[in-house]
Amino acid sequence: MKSEQQYIELYSEAGTLIKQKSCEVMNAVRDAAFEVFKSQGFPSKKVERYKYTDVDAAFAPNYGISLNPYEIKPSKYIFRFSEAPIDITPYYNNVADKSDSISALNTALAHDGILIYVPKNDKPADPIQIDYTLRGSQDTMMNRRVLIILEQGAEATIILNDKITPQYDAIQDSSAHRGGEGQSPEGISFLTTQVIEAVCKDNSRLDIYEVEETYTLCKRFSNVYIQEGRDCSVKHNSITLFNGQSRNLCDVYMQGENSEVTLNGCVIADKNQRVDNNTLIHHQVPNCQSNELYKYVVDGQAVGAFAGKILVDKDAQKISSQETNANLCASSDARMYTQPMLEIYADDVKCAHGSTVGVMDESALFYMRQRGICEDEARTLLKNAFMGQVIDQIQLQPLRDKLYVKVEKRFRGELDKCADCRLCK
Amino acid sequence: MSESNEFVRNVAEKKYEFGFTTDIQTEIIDKGLNEDVIRIISAKKGEPEWLLQFRLDAYRYWLTQTQPTWGHVHLPEIDYQAISYYADPTAGKKNDGPKSVDDIDPELMKTFDKLGIPLEERLALSGTAVDAVMDSVSVKTTFKEKLSEKGIIFCSISEAVKEYPDLVKQYLGSVVPPKDNYFAALNSAVFSDGSFVYIPKNTRCPMELSTYFRINARNTGQFERTLIVCDEGSYVSYLEGCTAPMRDENQLHAAIVEIVIMDNAEVKYSTVQNWYPGDAEGKGGVLNLVTKRGHLRGVNSKLSWTQVETGSAITWKYPSCVLSGDNSQAEFYSVAVTNNHQEADTGTKMIHIGKNTKSTIISKGISAGKSQNSYRGLVRVNKNADGARNYSSCDSLLLGSECGAHTFPYMDIHNNTATVEHEATTSKISEDQLLYCNQRGISTEEAVGLIVNGYAKEVINKLPMEFAVEAQKLLSVSLEGTVG
Numbered sequence: 001m002k003s004e005q006q007y008i009e010l011y012s013e014a015g016t017l018i019k020q021k022s023c024e025v026m027n028a029v030r031d032a033a034f035e036v037f038k039s040q041g042f043p044s045k046k047v048e049r050y051k052y053t054d055v056d057a058a059f060a061p062n063y064g065i066s067l068n069p070y071e072i073k074p075s076k077y078i079f080r081f082s083e084a085p086i087d088i089t090p091y092y093n094n095v096a097d098k099s100d101s102i103s104a105l106n107t108a109l110a111h112d113g114i115l116i117y118v119p120k121n122d123k124p125a126d127p128i129q130i131d132y133t134l135r136g137s138q139d140t141m142m143n144r145r146v147l148i149i150l151e152q153g154a155e156a157t158i159i160l161n162d163k164i165t166p167q168y169d170a171i172q173d174s175s176a177h178r179g180g181e182g183q184s185p186e187g188i189s190f191l192t193t194q195v196i197e198a199v200c201k202d203n204s205r206l207d208i209y210e211v212e213e214t215y216t217l218c219k220r221f222s223n224v225y226i227q228e229g230r231d232c233s234v235k236h237n238s239i240t241l242f243n244g245q246s247r248n249l250c251d252v253y254m255q256g257e258n259s260e261v262t263l264n265g266c267v268i269a270d271k272n273q274r275v276d277n278n279t280l281i282h283h284q285v286p287n288c289q290s291n292e293l294y295k296y297v298v299d300g301q302a303v304g305a306f307a308g309k310i311l312v313d314k315d316a317q318k319i320s321s322q323e324t325n326a327n328l329c330a331s332s333d334a335r336m337y338t339q340p341m342l343e344i345y346a347d348d349v350k351c352a353h354g355s356t357v358g359v360m361d362e363s364a365l366f367y368m369r370q371r372g373i374c375e376d377e378a379r380t381l382l383k384n385a386f387m388g389q390v391i392d393q394i395q396l397q398p399l400r401d402k403l404y405v406k407v408e409k410r411f412r413g414e415l416d417k418c419a420d421c422r423l424c425k
Numbered sequence: 426m427s428e429s430n431e432f433v434r435n436v437a438e439k440k441y442e443f444g445f446t447t448d449i450q451t452e453i454i455d456k457g458l459n460e461d462v463i464r465i466i467s468a469k470k471g472e473p474e475w476l477l478q479f480r481l482d483a484y485r486y487w488l489t490q491t492q493p494t495w496g497h498v499h500l501p502e503i504d505y506q507a508i509s510y511y512a513d514p515t516a517g518k519k520n521d522g523p524k525s526v527d528d529i530d531p532e533l534m535k536t537f538d539k540l541g542i543p544l545e546e547r548l549a550l551s552g553t554a555v556d557a558v559m560d561s562v563s564v565k566t567t568f569k570e571k572l573s574e575k576g577i578i579f580c581s582i583s584e585a586v587k588e589y590p591d592l593v594k595q596y597l598g599s600v601v602p603p604k605d606n607y608f609a610a611l612n613s614a615v616f617s618d619g620s621f622v623y624i625p626k627n628t629r630c631p632m633e634l635s636t637y638f639r640i641n642a643r644n645t646g647q648f649e650r651t652l653i654v655c656d657e658g659s660y661v662s663y664l665e666g667c668t669a670p671m672r673d674e675n676q677l678h679a680a681i682v683e684i685v686i687m688d689n690a691e692v693k694y695s696t697v698q699n700w701y702p703g704d705a706e707g708k709g710g711v712l713n714l715v716t717k718r719g720h721l722r723g724v725n726s727k728l729s730w731t732q733v734e735t736g737s738a739i740t741w742k743y744p745s746c747v748l749s750g751d752n753s754q755a756e757f758y759s760v761a762v763t764n765n766h767q768e769a770d771t772g773t774k775m776i777h778i779g780k781n782t783k784s785t786i787i788s789k790g791i792s793a794g795k796s797q798n799s800y801r802g803l804v805r806v807n808k809n810a811d812g813a814r815n816y817s818s819c820d821s822l823l824l825g826s827e828c829g830a831h832t833f834p835y836m837d838i839h840n841n842t843a844t845v846e847h848e849a850t851t852s853k854i855s856e857d858q859l860l861y862c863n864q865r866g867i868s869t870e871e872a873v874g875l876i877v878n879g880y881a882k883e884v885i886n887k888l889p890m891e892f893a894v895e896a897q898k899l900l901s902v903s904l905e906g907t908v909g
Contacts, residue, residue, distance in 0.1 A: 329841040342832040347823035352850040357838040
């Protein structure tokens, strides 16, 4: 049996229940999305954008579906879909790629959604943070849905933490150096599908930081779709520190002139982890800029994949675009696939991409060893410096400092000894 | 501006130089493809049973496959039953194949003279031996005797099947197996003529070997097969050129080139591809769907592909290298020019298997008019390919606002000692460069020519002398009229 069958059955059984728990906006498009999924099934490896991830296998185990409502602290900017201050019908499921099977499945199964709405010219002083905490007593599937709407001139910094924390608030317990990763939910698998849609209207500024710190039995399928208006600035940072299998898609549609987008990514993977990042920057109008920087360190038997496409439409002249992907293979069993693509239909553009897979600079290692730094330490320093380039770009200072520490700990193999205590914060 | 418009008009009216047809009695078998046709082709060539079986197996496999669609080209649905798979222009003077120049039909001689390929040895460019192939048959191979003194075999593949069956049987299909892909299976079933080269041990081929392919007959396809075997410590430089007459309908060209390189041997393979590209509206033209692959079997072996692609309505090919031998080296240099409605999806595959292997890819794409030009390449480093090194650089130049340039590199790295670098840029000719030239009294048209030639120089320099001159001319002809 192909694994889509069980989801088709699930929907016919639980569809009504999901609809009851959900709201009108979501139910309106649910059946149509399910039909898309039903007709397409899961994408095979022959589908170019899913070439490096075995979707069918990831969805094959039998997961229980989580229908718990989101807990949201009352806030000026964050709402559940059912309590949205504006009509979100024009936005919901209209930014996402409706033909993508994973997005369609998410639209069909998601029972609740989070809306981040920043009104016109409003600039929240603090970053907006959403923590997803995976917990459960049995194998669970989560379908998360986020809609971000930035009105004209609005600004927002959004942090999305994906973690697997114990059932207490780590911040209140600074003394606890407890076994984090994998300890509390040992042996329990989690499957997450996530669709984030962001609409950035003219003159808005959006920074998104996605930090994933889960554990080896977590599978994550995240699709992010961002639509940009005129004079916008968007930064999307995807940081994968610890995971099982992740497949992150990020599509940016540049629909207004003079906008810019920056996509940054940092991936550290070892053991049997798999990380597949797939990005698309679609320049539909002239005079825009895009930058992309993804860095991977793959160790152990990990598999890393990166595919980034820059698509420039016929009339989108004066585009400047730069894409860089640098990777370090740290063990002989690690594998790296990279595929930076340019698809350009306009002539007055400057687009470049570079991609490297390599080993650590022997002369740099030698230099450090001459000065009494042992080899392991020297390698850690180099790996840190390598990742530093991505972390440096993070604007939010507290988060940047925290990530410096975490990345270093990750390379030293200490991260899983200390999940999320204040010392590492 | 008016001046340049006039220029554009002149160029637009300019015809494809090699678009003439030769009026010659040609024996063409009936259109269509089935097992009987394959038996006829095989019988006409007097092939042994094993080769017929090879063809039939390939054909049966081909029947189970469908035409691939993944390329960034708009390949029309090809009606394989509307093509004739065998056309023999030498049939008029059939007496066991032309033995000397006198036996060749004067019309054929004229055709090749017109193409600048004299078949009389005294007239030939010094230092180049030519195998001239028209439609399905090799017309003449020059300097055969001189080469055989050194033990070098250079003949048409049909002749090789008869005279050196062991060698052909050993290597045919060993690099590109019949089941490799759809078009390879088709070629393996119906291949007609092509060249066979064998360079014995420790021999440096004294002259450049070259094959000239010409499609002439209407409604035929060209399915040639080239097999080059370079034994230990040897060297050969091989050139390939091609043209076709202007026709309103597409003509299919599905060839296979196989190269086997042993220890310490080196092969240089250069192509100047100038098939008929179709008219300005994109009507007609050759569909160039070729499988080319070199197998670097020996240690320290070396293979260099150089290609200048200016013709064909659709070019879809990836000359590849399988680097099995330790310390083997592979190079790929390519200039692909597309104009009007041409489409190209070309690049290379470098498969690193041996230790300390090294590959270099330099690709220059130039697109003008309404054309689409894509680079697609794979660099794969296998688990045991320690110390593999690859450098790829793919630049695209856009001339005109309606064309497209695309880059699709794939890198699959399974080894932690590999160093793989890829960089690509896409841009147009900078205003600064043009202004600089204009200021110095060089017209925009000339300036573009200069800049493009400079841009492609890295690749052109790798071509043998005679070809380099031709390639440079082709570049300027293909691009004329793109500015304005």
